[in-house]
Amino acid sequence: MIHPALLKKQRIILAVLLALIIFTIVIGMGIGYSSLSYDRLIPTFLGQGTFKEEFVLFSVRLPRIIITLLAGMALALSGAILQGITRNDLADPGIIGINSGAGVAITVFFLFSPIEAGSFVYLLPLVAFAGALLTACIIYMFAYNKNAGLQPVRLVLVGVGFSMALSGVMIVLISSAERAKVDFIAKWLAGNIWGTDWPFILAILPWLAVLIPFTLYKANRLNLLGLSEPVAIGVGVSIEKERIVLLLAAVALAASAVSVTGGISFIGLMAPHIAKALVGPRNQLFLPVAILIGGWLLVVADTIGRNLVEPDGIPAGIMVALIGAPYFMYLLLKK
Template sequence: MLEKTSPASFDQARNKKGLFVMLVLSILIVLVFIISVNTGYIRLTPIELLKTMFGSGTAKQELILFDFRLPRIVISVLIGAGLAVSGAVMQGVFRNSLADPGILGINAGAGLMVMLLISFYPTTAAAPVFLLPLVAFFGAAVTAILIYSLAYKRHEGVSPIRLLLTGVAIAAGMSAAMIVLTLKLDPDKYKFVATWLAGSIWGTSWKFVLSLLPWILILLPYVIFKARVMNVLNLGEQTATGLGAAVNREQFKLLAAAVGLAAASVAVSGGIGFVGLVGPHLARRLVGPKHQLMLPTAALLGSLLVLIADTLGRWILQPSEVPTGIVVAVIGAPYFLYLLARTKS
């Protein structure tokens, strides 16, 4: 006789699988972290790396490791997690598998405000670092409200394809506005804007880490705490309301958190797209749709993706660099086209 699997045992097996997947991803991040630390024009042997980590390296080795490479690696991990979880929340709230802060224009709105702020300062370094995420959040929030307003129909709600097309149109308009602004910039600022648009991680000091860290440490746990609410929202508005969920209020809170994560990440990373699309989809394939497992897995996948992309970008054309956003796009664009082809209108 065949034994029946109880729902409790099935959930237990799925939780074990999810924890195993997260453990494997964490190990991979550590391995890529070690490789990334030793990737660059000047290499550090494992012995030199260990000595420098424990304070026994030369002044040059400490400068390379602590002032240049470590801040950039930490930022790569943080923005990868932030963008991936932001995309997961948007896909869950809008019930749209193609939702992504880059594709929907959220990143472009944040970037436009960052560019406007920087354009008022003599050099890019003079822009107040800790003000950048706040300015980016304002731009991203306004863009999100605009997209939702244009995509919403009174008797139909928000359809996935209408939301996607509206976001693409808004993103194109924001990008065009940024290009127009570049015509009035001096050469130094123009170089910065071109680098930002390509998705290069430009904030590579500990100041930028400190400006980004509070947003990730506050909003990321909040979203994971709301995982049960997201599970209920995925059942549909009528069912969620019947189960006692305050649908509109919870959607607003989650979207605000998603916009905050995306904006803070964009403020220090530039226009990196597709992380919020690829991370959640791969997470669902690995651990299923349960948000308690999917959200942490998406965060780890996003961190791993951006860290690999940044490491490859610094390694491919040494001593020059390929912007991280271009490497991510090479991975993400084909996957986006694959998902678009499978999506029913």
Template structure:
């Protein structure tokens, strides 16, 4: 009887999960369409349709294909990348507050990119494709430093110590960023200030091509390792008892760092996406990473695209950096989670 009751339950769960993923996909399509119609230069839905069919004016084609669509695609890629990176970090550390920005990984990646763009303006294709590599180097060095400062032979990797050291290291790196920015000329300083606020500054197809290989490689790898994250959530001792090679599988950290670094290279200091998306995904589909990771990726993409659309619309003709819009949403949620964890 119990076996008969379990089958419909599993089927109902899978149906519910598929429905949630489909709903998230539909919402992304809706915001995608809204975003194509949002900006200082107004394009009606009919204008967008005509332009997509090749019947628009040269100005409409320029606005849609050269400015809006690349930025929309970049928003989707960055949102998915940050969300999956945060999901991996939370799974590895077993800490609900872990994500690239709170662990200082975004700060390390941003510092490496900041040094580069401060002295070598990214005006050609070559520097643009180098930026993700520089961000990866900065993120990797920061993550390595945080890992070694957090690890103790007696009790291993403490989730609480990991978060506290990550916040401290991130704060130190942000201080160095401010010092560096004060030495810049006014034009570069203005650019760096906007970049640090989280403006999606990579607004053409070259940045899409620079970011796309990282996302297309690392997201499937993370999905493939979903079962490993499920086991790691059970704790180190249980994982060892199940025969999981802990140190080798913790190399998943490299995938999380690479995702965050690549995203920071074109998005600036956007935080909280890697914190909010995994939590919402768990509430919607449960903790199984096989379904939670894709759900988090969709939620992250939806969140960042929505934030970018709001930022371009709310104070036209100027725009609010996407990172500020996300922070308005994410900061209260972070405080809520922090208070809840102390309880």
């Protein structure tokens, strides 16, 4: 049973985070290469804006912000699941190579597939999931020991190695590609939010609509997986089955996110840690907080990045890495 004071604290933090997200979205809608006056936001929402105002808000600004919010939520939840099933605070879909696996699959699909543009958007998450799943399975096999089970430190080391190897594969693939396609892949690698239209929201939304409730339903299983293996087995948990199911969920969440945002790391590392510091390690408490923190962090990073340098800005992936890389080093030294 969760103490009522903790539940009350969680609700207050969730309300504050929702307020921060709304505030950041409003700020983000008004600033940019084509600025939109804040006193014109509500009239434009109500259909009383000029053609330019409606184009900037509904075709440029709003879909990008929603995509960024959803992707941040997916990456944060993916990181929280990975940290839970591996019992490793350094686990993150970007750091352990899952994002790179999705990236290679997307690169191959983008360079060699004859698929039409209309279907391309909706197939991307599936392609990314296939690449990320294959990578996750290989990493899991290398990190697993028949006698000792899954080795958390080994998982991170194997994942980092695979991430570097797959980045090399991606460079080989694009070295002989057309210039326009190379530009796209380069932007993807940098974590540039490229899926900035409404169809991309429809492509990622079903994954989150299914996997977020599923993970929250599995929160207690994640609590048990965080215990030592003998204890988890003693209370009746089928460890390998639960790990595989939750690993599939984590891979699907990460793949759906990076398929439209590019290679963004560290959101899945930072958001769960911040959430645990706020409400404690119980998954029922910190998972909803981590989801909102992840969405907010990526929206903030993208809003700052796209307004620092005009007209293209700095990719959100680079902005997140500027914060996340030192935090990763701090955790590495601390643990």
